[in-house]
Amino acid sequence: MRLLQGIAIGLSVVLLAGCAGSQSGSSYSRSATRGEMSVRMGVVESVRQVTIEGTKSAVGPAAGAVIGGIAGSNIGQGRGSTVGAVLGAVAGGVAGSAIEEGTTKKAGLEITVKLDSGQLTAITQEADEQFRPGERVRILSGSGVTRVSH
Numbered sequence: 001m002r003l004l005q006g007i008a009i010g011l012s013v014v015l016l017a018g019c020a021g022s023q024s025g026s027s028y029s030r031s032a033t034r035g036e037m038s039v040r041m042g043v044v045e046s047v048r049q050v051t052i053e054g055t056k057s058a059v060g061p062a063a064g065a066v067i068g069g070i071a072g073s074n075i076g077q078g079r080g081s082t083v084g085a086v087l088g089a090v091a092g093g094v095a096g097s098a099i100e101e102g103t104t105k106k107a108g109l110e111i112t113v114k115l116d117s118g119q120l121t122a123i124t125q126e127a128d129e130q131f132r133p134g135e136r137v138r139i140l141s142g143s144g145v146t147r148v149s150h
Contacts, residue, residue, distance in 0.1 A: 037142035042115040044135045044148075050124060052108040067092050111148045113137060123148050 107127040114120055121139065123146050131137065131148065138149050 035143050037140045040115050040117075040139040040141070042113040042121075042137060042139060044131050044133050044137055045112040045114050045120065046133055047112075047131050048110040049127065050108045050110050052106045052124070052126065111137075113139060113148065115139070 108124055109127045109131065110122055110124045111131050112120060112122045123139065125147055129150065131150075135150070140147050140149060
């Protein structure tokens with residue numbers, strides 16, 4: 001039974017790690033490569049630190065329910081282990097959801113840019129690059145994604 005618990009925990013960690021998508025200004029998905037992007041130039045007006053919410057998929061609750069169900073089934077014998085498995089699965093599902101959201105949450109930046117056209121625009125992305133008011137930047141847009149870069 002311990003081996004099964006270890007496998008379930010290891011599997012859930014791998015699955016949760018795979019849920020963390022990137023919203024980085026420097027990271028591109030496979031589908032975004034070799035695609036044309038429009039480029040606009042501007043100057044950073046302001047930068048505000050924000051939090052990018054973690055993912056809320058079915059993977060966290062499912063992995064938590066499996067682990068909780070296995071752990072709960074070790075309580076008592078007969079009907080007690082069945083009740084323990086059900087309660088463990090429910091508690092594990094709730095905990096798995098919270099763990100998934102917490103581990104995939106990221107620091108972000110809301111970058112307000114005054115474009116050369118005079119228009120103001122704001123883009124939110126991961127805080128993997130530093131931007132300062134007064135800096136000249138590029139705004140890249142394409143395939144439904146916009147990012148700020150130096």
